[in-house]
Amino acid sequence: MVAWLLRGVSMSVVHVVARVLLGLAIVHAPLQGTYWKTIAVAVVVLIAIIWGGVDGIADGRAHDDPEDYDDLTIRWLKAGLFTGVVSAIVSWALSNYLVAGMGQNSIFVEIFAGGSFTTLLVFLAALVGAAVGRLLARRQRAKNTKQNSDADTSQRQTADSH
Template structure:
């Protein structure tokens, strides 16, 4: 199974579960809906951020040269779009059949606006996490490297041009 497919299906499950829990919480305590919305969005973002960070760390360890890094951007973009579309469809079906509290948006709105929002909730934090993970590994790898001294390079250049 493709790595983006695993990430997409997992983030779909996370998002649908978050929407179900949010719907139940809002129905039970409607005055705290802002808090519950913030918590569920933060949970989805945090999971994507941490998973993207692990991807970045694993990729930087496997490829010490940044030119050899895997394309995590497209991987997470595919996963985010997939999660958005499938989570939107599942949430619309659940909202119209079983759980009236998870939203009453139309199918078109769920598949366009909702899917776009979900895709961004998955893609952007995962991309930031991957960048942070790679940066942390590169920083550790460069600790043992000698400092770049510009005077040494200038001396070499002066010697090469003098000859």
């Protein structure tokens, strides 16, 4: 499966599940709506950051030179766009036909406003995660290189003294 499509489908499922649970929570506890919305957005962002971080670590380990890194920007932009459009359509259908409390927006509002927000949410969070992941991979590589060079130096000094 194409990398961006796997991420897009998975993040769409995460977002739709978060929206359904948010709708159910708001129906049962309407006065805590802000609290539930914050949790729902935080879950989607956290999953995108973690997955982007895993991508960044894998990419940083696979390439010694930052100029050789894979293009995670386009991968996550495609995934974010897919997530935004698909989750908007699915959420609209669920809100109008199955689940009360998810809102009654028109399909155009869901796609353009909700889809745009979701796209940016997934895209920016994943890029932050990828940047941090690449940074961690570079730090680990530098640390390993320094340890290897220190070990080589001490071995040479030991050999020279004998």
